[in-house]
Amino acid sequence: MKNNKKQSAAPSANNSRKHLAAKIYKYRGFYLMFLPVFVFAVIFFYLPMIGIRYAFTDYNGIKDPTFTGLANFEKMFSMPNFWSAFFNTLQISIIRLFLTVAVAVIVSIFLNEIANIHFKKVVQTIIYLPHFMSWVVTASVFSLILAPTSQGLVNSFLVQLGVVSADNMIYFLGDNKWWRFAFYLIGIWKETGWQTVIFMATLSGINTELYEAASIDGAGRWGKMRYITFPALANTILTVLILNLAKVMNLFESAFVLQNDAVLGTANVLETYIYYQTFNSGAIPNYGYTTAVGLFKSAIGCVLVLFCNWLSKKVREGRGIV
Amino acid sequence: MKSKKKIQVFPIVNGLIFIIISLIIIVPLWKVLVDSFDLKTAYGMKLWPEEFGFTGYVTVLTNQTLYQPLIISFITTICGTIVALILSTFGAYVLIQYDMPGRNFFANMLLFTMIFNGGMIPTYLVLKSLHLTNTLWVVILFPALNVYNLVLMRNFFEGIPASLFESATLDGCSPMQTFIKIVLPMSKAALASIGLMFAVAYWNDYTHYKLYITNSDLYNFQMKLRGMIMGSDSPAVTAGVTENTIKNAAIIVVILPFMILYPFLQKYFVKGVNIGAVKE
Numbered sequence: 001m002k003n004n005k006k007q008s009a010a011p012s013a014n015n016s017r018k019h020l021a022a023k024i025y026k027y028r029g030f031y032l033m034f035l036p037v038f039v040f041a042v043i044f045f046y047l048p049m050i051g052i053r054y055a056f057t058d059y060n061g062i063k064d065p066t067f068t069g070l071a072n073f074e075k076m077f078s079m080p081n082f083w084s085a086f087f088n089t090l091q092i093s094i095i096r097l098f099l100t101v102a103v104a105v106i107v108s109i110f111l112n113e114i115a116n117i118h119f120k121k122v123v124q125t126i127i128y129l130p131h132f133m134s135w136v137v138t139a140s141v142f143s144l145i146l147a148p149t150s151q152g153l154v155n156s157f158l159v160q161l162g163v164v165s166a167d168n169m170i171y172f173l174g175d176n177k178w179w180r181f182a183f184y185l186i187g188i189w190k191e192t193g194w195q196t197v198i199f200m201a202t203l204s205g206i207n208t209e210l211y212e213a214a215s216i217d218g219a220g221r222w223g224k225m226r227y228i229t230f231p232a233l234a235n236t237i238l239t240v241l242i243l244n245l246a247k248v249m250n251l252f253e254s255a256f257v258l259q260n261d262a263v264l265g266t267a268n269v270l271e272t273y274i275y276y277q278t279f280n281s282g283a284i285p286n287y288g289y290t291t292a293v294g295l296f297k298s299a300i301g302c303v304l305v306l307f308c309n310w311l312s313k314k315v316r317e318g319r320g321i322v
Numbered sequence: 323m324k325s326k327k328k329i330q331v332f333p334i335v336n337g338l339i340f341i342i343i344s345l346i347i348i349v350p351l352w353k354v355l356v357d358s359f360d361l362k363t364a365y366g367m368k369l370w371p372e373e374f375g376f377t378g379y380v381t382v383l384t385n386q387t388l389y390q391p392l393i394i395s396f397i398t399t400i401c402g403t404i405v406a407l408i409l410s411t412f413g414a415y416v417l418i419q420y421d422m423p424g425r426n427f428f429a430n431m432l433l434f435t436m437i438f439n440g441g442m443i444p445t446y447l448v449l450k451s452l453h454l455t456n457t458l459w460v461v462i463l464f465p466a467l468n469v470y471n472l473v474l475m476r477n478f479f480e481g482i483p484a485s486l487f488e489s490a491t492l493d494g495c496s497p498m499q500t501f502i503k504i505v506l507p508m509s510k511a512a513l514a515s516i517g518l519m520f521a522v523a524y525w526n527d528y529t530h531y532k533l534y535i536t537n538s539d540l541y542n543f544q545m546k547l548r549g550m551i552m553g554s555d556s557p558a559v560t561a562g563v564t565e566n567t568i569k570n571a572a573i574i575v576v577i578l579p580f581m582i583l584y585p586f587l588q589k590y591f592v593k594g595v596n597i598g599a600v601k602e
Contacts (some may be wrong), residue, residue: 034428
């Protein structure tokens with residue numbers, strides 16, 4: 001393609017310019033169609049990128065920004081709350097990712113063993129359902145069910161079993177000891193089912209002759225699951241992990257709607273830290289500082305995406321993720 | 323002998339496991355449904371309403387502070403999905419014009435936003451300076467350009483045979499005519515899947531409202547529900563109904579439209595995932 005262009009450019013530069021102009025004219029309708037997309041991209045994605053300059057300034061939205069160099073970053077690195085939010089983000093995101101994928105893989109393998117097609121369909125319909133509920137709804141459902149009062153289903157059940165006493169119920173979402181445990185379980189409840197879609201798609205592609213051959217070789221059900229079903233999933237598992245690893249820094253809404261002031265030590269993540277520092281601090285917002293934290297977060301996120309893209313190309317025959 | 327016994331036991335155990343898994347998914351939702359019909363103060367272990375009644379729902383649908391957010395949810399979902407589909411299909415259609423000058427620039431411009439972004443605060447400041455905050459425009463327009471969904475759409479469009487485009491051009495169709503006469507009819511399934519993804523995202527949107535809207539008259543139902551659950555925004559409790567009943571009824575109302583449509587639309591959602599991730 002490039003060579004072609006060069007050859008045509010050699011005889012007369014004027015000619016190729018005319019050629020390009022003619023081509024652009026030919027595609028004029030397409031440029032017009034791309035215009036709205038272009039405008040949206042500029043306004044919503046590129047203008048904010050220019051705003052990153054605030055990270056190097058003192059800016060509160062009232063007075064004009066004044067350049068302060070790296071002062072915001074120095075402040076950030078000296079803040080214990082920043083570091084706790086940073087490590088919380090990585091820990092919570094990554095542990096939740098691995099837990100959900102692990103559970104989804106196990107569920108898929110056993111789901112694949114259900115012979116009755118109607119039963120399988122019903123189960124699939126049910127387990128996909130929570131994925132389509134918003135995090136607000138999920139948080140609402142669980143804050144009602146996990147409530148540390150006689151109205152809470154889980155605590156009432158535990159009292160009935162005699163595990164906890166009626167006047168010492170567990171406040172799952174308001175206790176640093178329990179919050180993450182509850183967060184992971186809610187994450188598994190919400191997303192595992194939907195994760196199985198992609199694994200089931202892979203499993204449906206397995207050649208049935210493989211299973212027949214294994215039967216002839218004397219493999220039982222466990223043998224087939226162990227040596228055919230699970231290895232077939234290996235590639236998909238890797239893909240799902242890579243795709244999601246690229247996004248671990250973006251954790252916001254799910255943590256935000258499930259956390260409260262009592263558990264910020266274990267539940268605060270970078271995006272929620274930025275949110276509280278800007279909108280909930282009670283003082284005049286320091287946009288410069290919170291932009292700096294955001295820039296740090298985006299930079300790490302960018303490195304992660306590029307790393308995952310590289311990894312993906314390595315292990316998936318050249319197919320990247322972006 | 324031993325293996326024969328195993329084969330008989332396994333399906334039963336497996337079936338039981340999946341019945342339990344399904345119950346784990348359903349019981350929390352069932353509990354909310356029960357409490358939404360129960361006019362007495364809820365008691366945790368109860369899985370059947372004690373005093374059955376619709377008052378909770380009547381309150382949600384007749385109290386203006388509650389039905390107005392519901393209307394806003396509907397409006398933004400419908401308008402947003404339409405705008406989002408226009409952008410995704412236009413963008414995807416242009417991205418399959420590999421011979422078009424500037425096509426790679428446009429593609430890279432969009433893909434770059436998946437790698438790097440300005441972040442929460444600069445985005446907020448830009449939207450504020452454009453006077454988009456505290457308007458419904460921001461929650462309709464901002465989520466409408468979703469590069470990931472645009473790329474899904476492009477993957478779909480790439481499956482349309484090139485000969486169709488050629489013959490359309492020979493017939494003298496303009497790009498827009500080709501788009502309407504060939505591209506759209508050929509990709510009904512993609513429009514359905516991606517449109518549904520957008521619709522669910524708009525209906526469930528909370529983050530954009532939380533960040534960009536402070537005027538409570540413009541809240542959607544998710545914001546309203548959140549306020550009620552957090553106790554910062556208690557609904558006007560009318561006679562004969564507890565606050566708990568209204569909260570539970572509100573949860574059911576917000577998931578109901580989807581629950582009704584879901585069994586019919588499930589295949590489109592599944593299809594959407596499969597064009598994206600398992601594409602060969």
